[in-house]
Amino acid sequence: MVVTTDSVPGETTGGSYFVLLRGAGGVPPYSWSLADGSLPPGLSLLPSGLVRGLPTNAGTFDFTVGVEDRAGVYATESFQMVLVDPLVIDTAFLPVGTVGYSFTTALAASGGTGPYSWSVTDGSLPLGLVLDSTGALTGVPGGTGEVQFTVGVEDAAGRAVERSFTSETINPLVILTPSLPTGTTGSGYSFTMGGSGGRAPHVWSVSSGALPSGLALSPDGVISGTPTVVTQAQVTIRLTDADGRVAAFPYVLTTLIGQVRQTVGARGGTVVVDIVGDSVNLISVVAADGFSAYTIAAGPAKVQVHFIGASGQTPSWVLCEGSPDVSCQFD
Known part of the structure; x- marks a missing residue:
């Protein structure tokens, strides 16, 4: 009496398993039983010699079976069963590619018996990309849009599975605004930044430095407000x-002093002016000796008006922007 089955096949977990053990000699019928060790979880051995069930655990399992004929003659045989998890492609999505920029991703699989071999089984990869047998998808994308294709992976035992993917390629994210327009203190400022590429929605922010006082950048890319200082903000x-x-870009935003209205002080009194942004010149106009210039700093200032001249001459104090020969007109 002998057991003629010399090995049992390995299978994947979760799938139905059926193997009939065979013997020879002796006096049939035979009765089979487990003599030593344990069958993999989920499997059982029937007296007919049928090993069946749904194996649940991957691994290597050693066990011994015995067979007895009608005359009581007994024989044993030891087996090793290797169970693996089902072969699956774990990668569910591909990262978005950018035109002109290097793209690298590794497709992943599990289960089965390594090593794996990858290939494209249907469709075509995006322009500029290649898939090697190890599952590395690399290259430099050459065009925008979505491309659908199917890849397959085969393990060392010949098991194979496939999965379809959609690959998306977009234009690079860029800031299109080359420079910022000059602002004027005391006057409203509004400018919309320009950008393209990437994936919407886009959000704008200041990453370093600061805008001139009085201005702010909205997430939509609008710089707005009323500048309050003369500066060259980086x-x-x-x-x-x-x-x-x-994407980031450095700028210099310049704000200049606004037009200062000419203010003539009354004789013997006080004129209050609010100078926004910069120092200005205060000019004393006297018929006999021309004018004298004085500088007052930016901010609220009081200009005292009084009499300087002689011989009945009446001088006047005039607030000007810049030097008198450019910005001041006198009667």
């Missing part, structure tokens, strides 16, 4: 897309 503006891509 600021870096950042554009972020929905996937976290970032």
